Amino acid sequence: MAREAELRLRERLGKLRSMRLLGGTGLQGELERLERQLELMQAEPTAEEIWRSVKLARHEDRPYTLDYVGRLFEDFFELHGDRAQGDDAAIVAGLGRFGGRTAVVLGHQKGRDLKERTARNFGMAYPEGYRKAMRAMELADRHRFPVITLVDTPGAYPGVVAEEHGQGGAIAASQAAMLRLTVPTVACIIGEGGSGGAIAIAAADRVLMQENSIYSVISPEGCAAILWRDASQARKAAEAFKPDAAHCLELGVIDAIVPEPEGGAHTDPDEAARFLGEELREALEELEGIPGDELRRRRRARFRSLGVYA
Amino acid sequence: MSERIDVSIESKQPALPTDGKRHPNTCPRCDSHYRDDELQAALWVCAHCGHHFQMPARARVDHVADDGSWMEEAAEVRSDDPLGFFDLRPYAERLVEAELDTGLGEAIVVGQCAIGGHGCELAIMDFKFMGGSMGSAVGEKFSRACDSAVERGVPLVSVSASGGARMQEGILSLMQLPKTVAAVEDLRDAGSPFISVMTHPTTAGVLASFATLGDVTLAEPGALMLFAGPRVVQQTTREKLPDDFGLSESNLRLGHVDAVVARAELPFVLTRLLGLFANGA
Numbered sequence: 001m002a003r004e005a006e007l008r009l010r011e012r013l014g015k016l017r018s019m020r021l022l023g024g025t026g027l028q029g030e031l032e033r034l035e036r037q038l039e040l041m042q043a044e045p046t047a048e049e050i051w052r053s054v055k056l057a058r059h060e061d062r063p064y065t066l067d068y069v070g071r072l073f074e075d076f077f078e079l080h081g082d083r084a085q086g087d088d089a090a091i092v093a094g095l096g097r098f099g100g101r102t103a104v105v106l107g108h109q110k111g112r113d114l115k116e117r118t119a120r121n122f123g124m125a126y127p128e129g130y131r132k133a134m135r136a137m138e139l140a141d142r143h144r145f146p147v148i149t150l151v152d153t154p155g156a157y158p159g160v161v162a163e164e165h166g167q168g169g170a171i172a173a174s175q176a177a178m179l180r181l182t183v184p185t186v187a188c189i190i191g192e193g194g195s196g197g198a199i200a201i202a203a204a205d206r207v208l209m210q211e212n213s214i215y216s217v218i219s220p221e222g223c224a225a226i227l228w229r230d231a232s233q234a235r236k237a238a239e240a241f242k243p244d245a246a247h248c249l250e251l252g253v254i255d256a257i258v259p260e261p262e263g264g265a266h267t268d269p270d271e272a273a274r275f276l277g278e279e280l281r282e283a284l285e286e287l288e289g290i291p292g293d294e295l296r297r298r299r300r301a302r303f304r305s306l307g308v309y310a
Numbered sequence: 311m312s313e314r315i316d317v318s319i320e321s322k323q324p325a326l327p328t329d330g331k332r333h334p335n336t337c338p339r340c341d342s343h344y345r346d347d348e349l350q351a352a353l354w355v356c357a358h359c360g361h362h363f364q365m366p367a368r369a370r371v372d373h374v375a376d377d378g379s380w381m382e383e384a385a386e387v388r389s390d391d392p393l394g395f396f397d398l399r400p401y402a403e404r405l406v407e408a409e410l411d412t413g414l415g416e417a418i419v420v421g422q423c424a425i426g427g428h429g430c431e432l433a434i435m436d437f438k439f440m441g442g443s444m445g446s447a448v449g450e451k452f453s454r455a456c457d458s459a460v461e462r463g464v465p466l467v468s469v470s471a472s473g474g475a476r477m478q479e480g481i482l483s484l485m486q487l488p489k490t491v492a493a494v495e496d497l498r499d500a501g502s503p504f505i506s507v508m509t510h511p512t513t514a515g516v517l518a519s520f521a522t523l524g525d526v527t528l529a530e531p532g533a534l535m536l537f538a539g540p541r542v543v544q545q546t547t548r549e550k551l552p553d554d555f556g557l558s559e560s561n562l563r564l565g566h567v568d569a570v571v572a573r574a575e576l577p578f579v580l581t582r583l584l585g586l587f588a589n590g591a
Contacts, residue, residue, distance in 0.1 A: 156518075156537060156538075157546075158537070158538030158542045158543050158546045158547075159543060159546065159547045159549070160543060160547060160549050160551060160552070160555065162537070163536050163537060163538070163543065163555070163556060164560075164564055166522075166564070166565075166566050167518075167537035167538070168513075168514075168517030168518040168521075168522055168535070168536070168537040169517075169518075169522035169566060171487075171518040171519075171537065172487075172491060172517075172518050172519050172520070172521075172522045172523055173522070173523075175487060175488050175491040175519070176491050176494070176495055176523060179488065179491060179492050179495050180495060195475075195484060195515075196484075196487065196514065196515060196518040196537065198484075199484055199485075199487050199488055200518075202488075203488040203491070203492075215481055215484075216480065216481055216484070217475045217476075217477060217479075217480055217481055217483045217484040217515075218475075218477055222542075223477050226477065227397035227398065227477060228397060228398065237397075240393065240395055240396060240397060240480075241393060241395065241477065241478075241480035241481070242393055242480055242481075243480070243481065247480075247481075248481055251392065251481060251482055253481050253482070253485055299492075300492040300495060300496060303485065303488040303489050303491075303492045304453055304489050304492050304493060304496075306446075306449075306482065306485040306486075306488075306489055307445075307446030307447075307449050307450055307482055307485065307486060307489060308390045308392040308446050308479075308482060309387055309388065309389055309390050309445075309446040309447040309450050310387070310388040310389065310390045310447075
């Protein structure tokens with residue numbers, strides 16, 4: 001699948017390069033971005049680089065969902081609550097205009113300072129958060145709005161009340177809801193793609209990953225604690241299970257890598273948002289015009305094809 | 311019944327934990343100890359206190375499927391090692407060992423059978439195979455079971471027993487969540503009923519995917535059903551956990567399962583349910 005993505009990219013690069021000869025200056029940035037993408041695609045990250053991604057993905061200045069929403073969406077109107085139990089601030093959802101067209105956008109939201117971090121539970125959602133997400137997705141389906149999700153969570157919250165409210169069932173139901181949609185859906189991992197809490201809102205037609213984000217079945221610390229019986233072996237664990245974007249692309253788990261400014265997204269959030277916006281727009285363009293039931297069929301087929309077995 | 315209790319007392323060993331671990335045949339609830347053949351004859355249920363031990367997948371097939379009706383499918387599917395994963399030991403070595411230990415090719419067995427005369431597809435997990443963890447092979451076999459049910463227009467019955475996704479396959483294991491969920495959605499669209507039976511334990515990735523999506527969801531007594539394990543919850547929240555935290559009985563009270571069904575009753579309950587679904591068609 002990575003090969004397919006590479007071919008698509010090369011084709012577009014070829015087109016752009018020939019257009020450059022015609023003297024289009026606005027194309028320069030676009031060309032650089034695509035060339036950077038191709039580079040990322042061919043990279044084989046070292047243990048060092050994988051660990052650097054883990055640290056950048058968790059960087060306290062890294063742009064979060066609302067930082068991107070503010071830069072990429074016009075007239076954003078936030079929706080609150082799951083209409084049953086409460087409003088989970090670890091997931092934000094709302095309506096906004098993306099590229100002039102109304103879309104539903106939702107994502108995990110971490111906090112910037114201690115007070116906000118606590119209020120947003122460090123981006124770790126309760127079942128209420130996933131039910132709010134489902135509500136927003138179903139609204140999008142009714143009104144034919146595309147759905148954009150931004151994923152950034154250490155994982156779903158492991159607490160007594162979260163379990164009593166049905167954490168496992170909510171994560172399953174949210175994936176099921178997403179796999180039923182008949183509108184275009186794009187997900188991007190923008191920081192930590194932590195396990196079930198992440199996939200709950202990432203069962204999309206196109207799945208993207210920012211260059212320095214991670215996507216994994218368990219946190220490096222969790223994996224180290226279980227398999228090495230020592231949480232301080234996190235680095236070794238990360239090296240073993242390879243949560244970086246290049247490996248996820250190679251395994252066919254994601255469709256493209258979104259470049260970040262040199263040094264990471266936090267060094268220039270505006271530039272990071274611009275890159276992200278371009279990729280989201282492109283992904284939506286690719287999906288435009290595909291009938292709803294065909295979209296759904298392909299989306300399910302995409303996820304059903306994932307895995308390597310003998 | 312009283313006969314069985316006598317036997318258990320006779321063979322009750324101190325079963326002293328030499329390495330801090332209980333003997334697998336010692337009841338964790340009442341300390342009764344059983345020989346292998348005793349446990350097998352009692353369907354791996356403690357005759358003294360009713361505790362449900364984990365049950366091997368093949369024995370479960372024999373227990374719920376009508377005699378002579380079982381036909382296994384996708385038996386050739388095996389796990390691969392896409393990451394060349396190595397923790398304290400290579401993943402490839404763990405896989406071989408699990409197969410030798412259990413006689414199973416993977417942590418799930420799928421196939422066609424009849425239950426009480428109703429044709430259906432059966433997918434049964436085995437905790438002994440690497441903690442019933444779900445990697446690519448488990449996801450693929452479950453997914454094929456859904457397809458087989460759709461093709462034949464029959465219901466799917468799954469019996470889960472799993473600690474969650476298999477870490478050794480990294481992100482591909484996480485992808486088995488949407489994979490199995492997509493398979494269940496296809497099953498749903500085709501109109502085939504899905505009965506999910508959760509046994510001890512059904513946690514994390516399996517709870518957060520197909521296991522909670524049954525049209526009807528059953529649980530065995532005392533089965534642990536949690537997204538995060540009790541230890542993780544304890545460490546994260548430092549809350550005192552309720553005594554029945556995550557167990558079938560509390561899940562029933564909280565509205566997450568439809569019924570708690572003792573193991574011996576399962577074939578009869580499944581027969582009734584399959585009959586009810588068949589009648590509507």
